[in-house]
Amino acid sequence: KQWYQRRVAITAGIEVQNQAKYHDILFLAKLDKTETAQDEGKTSKDCDIYEFYLTHVEVQDIIDDINDIVRKEIAEAKFRTAISDINKCLANESASELIVALQVPASRLKHVNDKNSEIYLEFLVAAQNSREGNLNVEEIQEVLELAKKKKVPTATLR
Numbered sequence: 001k002q003w004y005q006r007r008v009a010i011t012a013g014i015e016v017q018n019q020a021k022y023h024d025i026l027f028l029a030k031l032d033k034t035e036t037a038q039d040e041g042k043t044s045k046d047c048d049i050y051e052f053y054l055t056h057v058e059v060q061d062i063i064d065d066i067n068d069i070v071r072k073e074i075a076e077a078k079f080r081t082a083i084s085d086i087n088k089c090l091a092n093e094s095a096s097e098l099i100v101a102l103q104v105p106a107s108r109l110k111h112v113n114d115k116n117s118e119i120y121l122e123f124l125v126a127a128q129n130s131r132e133g134n135l136n137v138e139e140i141q142e143v144l145e146l147a148k149k150k151k152v153p154t155a156t157l158r
Contacts, residue, residue, distance in 0.1 A: 011060055013067055021066050029062060030054050078106035079137075086124075087134040095121040102144070109141055116147060123147040 014022075030053065037051045044052050054062075082104045089098040099117035102109055112120075120143075127143045128135050135143070 011056075011063055013060075013063055015067055015070070018066050018070055021070070022063060025062050025066060026054065026059065029058065075106070079108060082107035083137055083140070084134070086140060087128070090121070090125050090128050090135075093121065093125060098124070102140075107140075108137060109144065111148065112144060113148070119147045120144060 033054060034052050037047065042051055082101065085104070086098065086101045086107065089101045095117040098121050099112070099114050101107070102112045102120065103114070123143045123146060124135065124140065127139060131139070
């Protein structure tokens with residue numbers, strides 16, 4: 001048996017699709033740490049190895065940060081797609097497609113009632129026409145709240 005035991009740094013949360021980002025950020029972090037040590041006049045011969053290299057905790061923190069950033073980017077992309085899909089449904093003037101799009105969790109819309117699909121369509125199309133462009137999430141939510149307050153029987157909307 002050897003006089004020492006080799007410790008293996010086990011990292012958690014590695015996501016294959018983020019490998020290039022891990023590599024780039026870890027490289028920059030190590031470079032920054034090395035430059036800082038050299039700027040302070042330190043050499044690898046007279047210092048602790050971790051003055052020049054990343055610790056396990058630093059590596060794990062970088063991995064976790066990258067994973068969080070990527071998750072947020074994915075959620076934001078889904079959000080933009082959901083809002084875009086709602087605006088496309090308005091162009092198609094399809095109440096059944098619209099209610100499905102409004103209920104997509106990524107849209108972040110609240111208090112969507114599938115029984116109000118026709119009035120939502122009516123109010124949202126009017127809002128979109130008055131704006132002459134796509135509606136954003138705040139405008140959509142505002143119209144949904146307005147439609148809920150001013151709910152009228154569908155027959156009177158025609």
